[in-house]
Amino acid sequence: MGDNSATCSSVYCNQGWAEVLTHMSPYGYANFGVAFGLGLSIVGAAWGIWLTGSSLVGAAVKAPRIRSKNLISVIFCEATAIYGVIMAIILTNKIKEPENPDYYLEEGWDYNGYYYAGYGMFSAGLSVGLTNIASGVSVGIAGSSCAIADAQDASLFVKILIVEIFASALGIFGIIVGIIQSNACTFPIAALG
Amino acid sequence: MSTPAPQAAAGNIATFNILHGFPEALVRGMRSSFLGDQDYHHLTQCETLDDVRLNLTETDYGDAIADFNAITPAVLQKAAIEKLVTEFKYLRTQSVEPLATFLDFITYEYMIENVMLLLKGALSGRDINELIEQCHPLGMFKESTMRSIPTFENSARGYADLYQTVLVDTPVGPYFAMFLQESSEHQGTDARHVLEEVEIEIIKSSLIKYWIEDFYHFVQKIGGETADIMGELLRVRADTNAINITLNSFGTPLNEPAMRSSDRKRLYPAVGHLYPAGTTELTEVSNEEELGRVLDLFPQYAAIWSMHASGGDKSIDDVFYERDVQSLELAFESQFHFGVFYAYAKLKEQEIRNLVWISECILQQQKDEINKFVPVFSFHSPWRGSKRR
Incomplete structure (x- = not known):
């Protein structure tokens, strides 16, 4: 590093992670928000379907009648991914580039x-x-417990489904707060006044 | 011997299903194949074994007994065990580590029993084919191994040969090695002159003790829910063994003062609720009265013992069976652990015992004895509130 002329000499420079994070483009942040919102939602949904699905196929060996009914559990997991997609669409629509893009x-x-x-x-x-x-x-x-319980006693299905609905509601809390959080976020497209 | 750690983690509530969700759901689905209160009611009303067969065709045993025109208790038992083994092997083929090792551990008990059966049979000079026929199919070795077990000679030297040439390659080899090592350490004491019959029982008890300890440490290494539930089942199992060994030793050379502390003490598993305080006291007891006094210190066994001591119509084995069914049923009450696989195998064994009992009673026209069995997942069990359903 012989040439010092390229090094920033301001007091705000090279101050660690805080500087890195504040110097990332807000457009970058917004798009990462979309990526995390969608990606993590789908991780959650996929994980849930895995947990439910493996138990469902196992329990359906001895009690084949449960196989269509318990797809509801899989649909509940899928809803989690849909929340992520909805949020991703809302956020993506809010990202607007400036009217006069320039350096x-x-x-x-x-x-x-x-x-x-x-x-x-x-x-x-x-x-x-x-x-x-x-x-x-x-x-x-x-959902995994639901499949196993339903295989033994069909009257338990609806009862455990209610538990699943409450678990699914957790995701709705997230999306409600997410929408409120992003409500006030509008990217400026031109200079003020 | 140090128990090897499981080759993979069993997973917690959120990750268990990744590897073991399918076999767990399978075994829980198989829970519906247990005979219900209705089935037992119909079976106990039967007048002949043909009626029993007819009633069983309606149940999950239908396919297993379809090939038999007439059943006897022995045929029924064989068919039911065959069915259990088929189911167990199916589960085994569907499992990956560490569940696979866990299931193998369950079979080791039957392997030990088979080895002992072969040894005992060879001592009394019985035919090898007949012996192999009697072996439990869950604990089978290779045909050549099975055939070479009874060719040993009944001495310390003979056991060493048996281990080195035959058993070393089998999963129960390490237990045998530990037994040989421990008995060579005790060679100095003069308490070795026991009857040959007792000798076989001592070997068996030692091997089972090592098996319980090994299994216990394995489930503790798996950890989580499995360690809790399966650990409790094995602790209870170890205690039952310790009590039974003590009880069965009365009136045998094993109860002589010199033998109590040297040989009998070594048969108590080093796990369980009774270990170490209880087993130390068990070492000293010489008759049933003293055994009862020791067990009084442990509330869960005091109740069992009082049923035995009061001389009711239940033997201590029956009381233990009842307690086992109760604790094994509890394994089905929680999810994401391996205990259900063990519980399933053991509860099915109880069901087979029930079937054999019922059919024996019918065969011998002992109708007043017929209800002395322990139904599995019954709504009339004393520990289950009668309000349900």
């Missing part, structure tokens, strides 16, 4: 709104993604 942002650019939108959408994506993992695993465990 530099225009004079008088609304930096507060710009960063707010980026962080807000990133967090909204994480909220939805993490709640949906928890919800998906939870629905999956309940």
